[in-house]
Amino acid sequence: MPELPDVAGFKQYLDDTAMHKTIGSSHVADKRILNGISTQKLARTLKDGTLDATRRHGKHLFARLRDRDWLVMHFGMTGGLTYFQNDAPAHAKVVLDFTGGDHLAYTCRRMLGHVGITEDVDAYIERHELGPDALEGDFDAQRLIELLSGRRGIVKSMLMNQSLIAGIGNVYADEILFQTGLDPRTCCDQLDTKQIKTLFRTMRRVLRVAANKGGNVDRLPKNYLIPRRSTDQPCPTCGGEIKKIKTSGRTSYFCPKCQKQGG
DNA sequence: CGACAAGCCTGGTAGC
DNA sequence: TGCTACCAGGCTTGTC
Numbered sequence: 470m471p472e473l474p475d476v477a478g479f480k481q482y483l484d485d486t487a488m489h490k491t492i493g494s495s496h497v498a499d500k501r502i503l504n505g506i507s508t509q510k511l512a513r514t515l516k517d518g519t520l521d522a523t524r525r526h527g528k529h530l531f532a533r534l535r536d537r538d539w540l541v542m543h544f545g546m547t548g549g550l551t552y553f554q555n556d557a558p559a560h561a562k563v564v565l566d567f568t569g570g571d572h573l574a575y576t577c578r579r580m581l582g583h584v585g586i587t588e589d590v591d592a593y594i595e596r597h598e599l600g601p602d603a604l605e606g607d608f609d610a611q612r613l614i615e616l617l618s619g620r621r622g623i624v625k626s627m628l629m630n631q632s633l634i635a636g637i638g639n640v641y642a643d644e645i646l647f648q649t650g651l652d653p654r655t656c657c658d659q660l661d662t663k664q665i666k667t668l669f670r671t672m673r674r675v676l677r678v679a680a681n682k683g684g685n686v687d688r689l690p691k692n693y694l695i696p697r698r699s700t701d702q703p704c705p706t707c708g709g710e711i712k713k714i715k716t717s718g719r720t721s722y723f724c725p726k727c728q729k730q731g732g
Numbered sequence: 733c734g735a736c737a738a739g740c741c742t743g744g745t746a747g748c
Numbered sequence: 749t750g751c752t753a754c755c756a757g758g759c760t761t762g763t764c
Contacts, residue, residue, distance in 0.1 A: 470737085470738060470739090471738095471739090472739090501760095528739080543739085543740095544739090545738075545739055545740085545760090546737075546738035546739050546740095546760090547737095547738075547760090547761085547762085578760090578761065578762065579738085579739095579759090579760045579761050579762080580759080580760050580761080581738070581739055581740075581759075581760065581761095582739085619753095620753075620754090621746095621747080621748095621753075621754080622753070622754050622755080623754095626754075626755080629739090630754095631739090631740080638738075638739065639737090639738065639739080640738085699737090717754080717755055717756080718755065718756050718757070719737095719738085720736085720737075720738090
């Protein structure tokens with residue numbers, strides 16, 4: 470579930486809790502979560518490091534150890550962060566013990582996230598072939614038009630393709646399409662320039678609003694589709710029935726009345 | 733108990 | 749024929 474807005478929330482949470490704290494030791498509860506690094510190497514790299522900066526790119530969160538490497542975190546579908554004093558949260562996979570006595574846990578109920586170390590965030594992004602962050606930096610409507618051109622698959626798969634755009638997952642792809650009024654089965658070649666520009670503006674607005682709420686679904690505006698996923702509630706716009714279908718092997722929620730193919 | 737959810741990777745294939 | 753983009757399936761495990 471953690472998509473760009475959720476990871477933006479994790480970043481804020483880390484900034485508010487663990488920033489400028491020094492790591493005395495660390496523990497790995499399940500080494501399957503580690504990506505390209507051994508438990509021992511991770512522990513050596515983290516020891517005596519002080520967290521002094523964070524960066525987010527798409528669904529990845531990076532935390533810098535002063536004058537050293539970056540801790541890399543990806544949250545899969547059930548990952549998160551918990552800052553605690555005494556009792557470790559359930560499913561804590563990696564725990565940082567700060568010298569002041571507090572702790573930060575990377576939690577993950579399933580094994581679909583990962584934790585690692587990188588010397589260079591930009592090189593990491595390039596190596597993992599991540600596209601531009603959906604919310605930040607050098608990304609505009611023209612770029613989206615270029616990304617869509619010549620593609621024959623559905624727009625939703627394109628929005629979720631991390632090598633094209635980093636940060637959007639199944640849930641926010643549905644929300645963006647809902648607010649753009651596009652059927653999730655719409656193919657890229659069905660959209661004209663004007664519609665792609667609208668899609669771009671909607672994408673930015675949805676992600677910005679949700680990121681400002683730290684990905685907290687309960688704080689999203691009333692007219693959002695997300696809180697109505699799998700709850701049998703009507704479309705917030707027309708009151709009609711929300712349909713659930715499979716697209717590219719993924720569950721898509723949409724309103725057949727408000728969302729049309731080709732707009 | 734089986735189906736399902738999600739992100740992401742892989743393997744097979746549709747389409748140019 | 750060969751390449752690439754695309755889709756379906758698998759991994760994982762708690763929940764229904």
